[in-house]
Amino acid sequence: MGRGRQAQVVKLSRKDRSALQALLRQSTAAQRDVVRARIALMADEGQTTAAIAQSLGLSLPSVSKRRGRVASRGAAGLQEVPRPGRPRRIGDAQRLQLLALACEPAEAQGRTTPTLDELCERAVEQGVVEHISRSHLQRILQAGDVRPHRVRQWLHSPDPQFREKVNAICELYRAAPKGSVVLSIDEKTGIQAIERKHADRAPRPGHTRRREFEYIRHGTQALIAALDVHSGRVLGRCSDRRTQDDLLAFMEEVARAYPQGPVHVIWDNLNTHRAQAVWADFNARHDQRFTFHFTPLHASWVNQIELLFGIYTRRVLRHASHTSKQHLRQRTEAFLAQRNTHPKPFKWTFAGFELQTGEPKKLAHHAQRLRPSTRR
Structure with missing residues (x-):
């Protein structure tokens, strides 16, 4: 049996050998260049093609091709050669x-x-x-990873105290003042009681659910809800309208649900929330126990009740058919009752914005963990 083709002898110059060894020491060198440099150096040491391929986990043809180029051109043979084919028309x-x-x-x-x-x-x-x-x-x-047809909307908050307000609310989310309760309150208005005119066609293999476009509107409902951010308990009520009187009646329910201790209320800048005379009288009737915190303008994401409204929309309203306003109200109340059966607060991880000094804010438990221990 024949001995096969004789491997080409590789003799690198001192300059090429030093350059390749320096390449191996670079932590940022491309893996492709490192492998090729190892092939050239091992071939220069006199190792066989089979030994190099086995050591580097490469195929024999791959090592043989690279070895032949180094033997004929030196270290320059490790560089890529122009590929065949028509050159690019657009530079x-x-x-x-x-x-x-x-x-x-x-x-x-x-x-x-x-x-x-x-x-x-x-x-x-x-x-x-x-x-x-x-x-x-x-x-x-x-x-070029350019998609000019796609647009992501954003809303700028013109509030000059944006950071201070957000940081203050985040402090309340992380830890309530001793003996107090933190409530996130808002209204979800215009909830439509929509009944599908025709029944859906159930999905089956290869076919999605089919829904008839036509529907019957039975009116709208408004949901006013308060979320205890530290216990997860929810207090809510449905009404046909959302007026100052409706909100005031709901706040009386909140006062009865939390009869003692300070209550911190977080809500947005709606006009019914900003009626100072109304809430001054309300607070006077309840021994000044209520403190109102307003989110910055165009920053509803700071209000945790919006997270609950999102869950409510997905689980109660989406793809649903309600035969009347009463039916919609019953399902809404059932959703709130189910949440209160096993209340679970949201895990708020946003610590707030950086301080004026540029130092990032840290959670209290994180700072405690980083503080050096005094135990012996």
């Missing part, structure tokens, strides 16, 4: 211009997102390219 500079063009608005006053066809026309008109197809432009945008 890097033109690709960057296309990405910038896609980020520009479609119209000065009107639409903001241009179509692919419009982008192709504008690229040709501005001389970026002579010609480009929709599919080619789409591949360039995907490679």
